[in-house]
Amino acid sequence: MLEVKGLRAGYGPVEVLRGLDMAVSAGEIVAVLGANGVGKTTLNKVLSGVVPARAGEIRFDGARLDGMDPAAIVEAGLIHVPEGRRIFPNMNVRENLEFGSYRRARRRRASNLERVFETFPRLRERARQAAGTLSGGEQQMLAIGRGMMAEPRLLILDEPSLGLSPLLVEEMFALILRLNAGGLPILLVEQNVVQSLEIASRGFILENGTFAMSGPAAALRDDPELRRVYLGL
Amino acid sequence: MAEAVANGLLAGAAYALVALGLTLVYGVLHIVNFAHGALLTLAMFAAWGLHAAFGLDPYLAILPMAAGFMALGYGLQRWVIGPASHGDDGNTLLVTLGLSIVIENALLALFRSDTRTLGADSGFDVVELGPMLLSRPRLIGFGVSLLAAALLWAVLSATDTGKAIRAVAKEKLGAQLCGIDPRHVYAVTFGLGCACLAVAACLLLPTFYVNPRVGNAFVLVAFTIVVLGGMGSIPGALVGGLFVGVVESLGGLLLGESLGQLGIFVIFILVLLLRPTGLFGARA
Numbered sequence: 084m085l086e087v088k089g090l091r092a093g094y095g096p097v098e099v100l101r102g103l104d105m106a107v108s109a110g111e112i113v114a115v116l117g118a119n120g121v122g123k124t125t126l127n128k129v130l131s132g133v134v135p136a137r138a139g140e141i142r143f144d145g146a147r148l149d150g151m152d153p154a155a156i157v158e159a160g161l162i163h164v165p166e167g168r169r170i171f172p173n174m175n176v177r178e179n180l181e182f183g184s185y186r187r188a189r190r191r192r193a194s195n196l197e198r199v200f201e202t203f204p205r206l207r208e209r210a211r212q213a214a215g216t217l218s219g220g221e222q223q224m225l226a227i228g229r230g231m232m233a234e235p236r237l238l239i240l241d242e243p244s245l246g247l248s249p250l251l252v253e254e255m256f257a258l259i260l261r262l263n264a265g266g267l268p269i270l271l272v273e274q275n276v277v278q279s280l281e282i283a284s285r286g287f288i289l290e291n292g293t294f295a296m297s298g299p300a301a302a303l304r305d306d307p308e309l310r311r312v313y314l315g316l
Numbered sequence: 317m318a319e320a321v322a323n324g325l326l327a328g329a330a331y332a333l334v335a336l337g338l339t340l341v342y343g344v345l346h347i348v349n350f351a352h353g354a355l356l357t358l359a360m361f362a363a364w365g366l367h368a369a370f371g372l373d374p375y376l377a378i379l380p381m382a383a384g385f386m387a388l389g390y391g392l393q394r395w396v397i398g399p400a401s402h403g404d405d406g407n408t409l410l411v412t413l414g415l416s417i418v419i420e421n422a423l424l425a426l427f428r429s430d431t432r433t434l435g436a437d438s439g440f441d442v443v444e445l446g447p448m449l450l451s452r453p454r455l456i457g458f459g460v461s462l463l464a465a466a467l468l469w470a471v472l473s474a475t476d477t478g479k480a481i482r483a484v485a486k487e488k489l490g491a492q493l494c495g496i497d498p499r500h501v502y503a504v505t506f507g508l509g510c511a512c513l514a515v516a517a518c519l520l521l522p523t524f525y526v527n528p529r530v531g532n533a534f535v536l537v538a539f540t541i542v543v544l545g546g547m548g549s550i551p552g553a554l555v556g557g558l559f560v561g562v563v564e565s566l567g568g569l570l571l572g573e574s575l576g577q578l579g580i581f582v583i584f585i586l587v588l589l590l591r592p593t594g595l596f597g598a599r600a
């Protein structure tokens with residue numbers, strides 16, 4: 084589905100990603116994990132065309148994505164729900180959701196809106212509320228709902244559990260599983276190592292610009308080195 | 317006194333239109349467009365030229381001029397200002413400043429610094445309204461300015477492109493990830509700003525002169541209005557423009573013609589001291 088080969092990217096003189104290889108296959112959840120500032124968000128931005136790749140290849144269903152502009156990547160169905168939600172604070176919930184279908188799946192806007200409201204009844208109750216006044220959890224639902232409006236063929240979630248209470252974090256991971264159960268492949272970027280590896284089929288650990296470890300999620304969960312570094316065990 | 321207020325409102329409408337273009341570009345692109353004055357001058361020359369060459373009445377020129385300047389503004393932002401500034405706001409300032417110098421000097425070279433007018437006496441037509449004598453071209457200008465502002469408001473709130481403009485203004489990355497192309501949105505916004513100038517130019521021409529520096533006087537006042545009304549606020553630009561027109565007119569009545577603008581700057585400084593975000597600005 085998504086294949087990345089030898090990907091390099093950075094800002095100015097700083098190279099953040101130094102040759103990444105990875106893949107997401109149809110129907111799976113792949114977790115990308117790593118400490119603060121290692122470049123997880125940068126990877127997502129390169130995948131969605133917001134930050135240019137300096138070298139390497141990105142293929143989506145066999146077609147090259149690197150070098151395409153973000154609008155064309157959205158059109159292809161690679162939808163990125165960004166870190167920090169990035170909703171439109173001055174517009175209401177419904178308008179925010181409608182923007183999700185600005186470039187893609189516009190003709191099925193009404194039915195997709197209904198589907199999002201079924202997934203997040205809270206958003207239906209607050210359809211006319213300004214998005215900037217929603218709680219953090221509601222804003223995260225809105226960001227994901229906006230992504231769903233585009234009928235993603237692959238969904239990138241950048242730290243969806245950030246800033247949520249433990250109870251909401253549980254709910255968020257359950258939701259991700261539910262989205263995936265419908266066949267949607269998900270690239271999950273997280274700090275929450277344990278829970279991510281519980282729902283993912285495979286994981287990649289980003290360190291110093293490269294994937295220091297990767298493999299089946301179950302194997303990573305039991306890896307003594309990973310447990311020591313990321314879980315302090 | 318009432319006549320001075322009324323005349324102030326009428327003059328203020330043109331200010332409001334110039335300020336509208338400036339505040340729109342600021343609110344969306346987050347840059348101060350230093351070429352705004354030169355583009356207004358260019359628009360006035362264009363309207364003057366259409367009249368001189370084809371006898372086209374400035375009021376009939378409003379629609380074609382607005383369309384032409386919309387296209388010009390789109391092209392300037394999309395293929396000159398945008399690419400030349402590499403996404404750096406500091407560069408954008410320099411690029412718009414450079415653009416204004418190029419336009420002004422081209423006009424100077426073509427037309428010298430002579431001052432021109434339409435040469436028609438319709439500029440002095442007056443309309444009797446109760447006890448007041450009001451200038452007809454200014455009355456028309458007032459109506460058209462309000463109409464243009466209402467149209468701009470409708471475009472921004474109801475059309476797809478207008479919504480995309482508001483989305484990019486507040487949350488560029490979020491908009492990009494919805495598949496909105498900010499380069500296109502910025503160019504449309506810059507084009508709308510230029511279209512405001514084109515309309516203002518057509519409305520000013522019957523009562524005003526044209527020379528290669530004429531736009532700067534308006535833009536200086538327009539900057540004041542934009543700050544007064546709140547940077548990026550459209551209702552702020554409209555109300556601020558009318559308000560400044562009245563202040564200028566009353567100032568002229570009380571202090572004499574040449575000191576009329578003094579009142580504007582006194583109020584400007586008071587607003588900055590008391591309410592730095594402007595009358596309609598978002599509280600930080």
Ligand SMILES: Nc1ncnc2c1ncn2[C@@H]1O[C@H](COP(=O)(O)OP(=O)(O)OP(=O)(O)O)[C@@H](O)[C@H]1O
Nearest residue numbers: 094099117118119120121122123124125126166274
């Ligand atoms: N626009 C930018 N310009 C310059 N440097 C940047 C920019 N964005 C990110 N960086 C730098 O790139 C590095 C990677 O940042 P990135 O946001 O990708 O990290 P991250 O893994 O997502 O971190 P976190 O877990 O805290 O979200 C950091 O050192 C950051 O300071």
Ligand SMILES: [Mg+2]
Nearest residue numbers: 123124125166
């Ligand atoms: Mg990040």
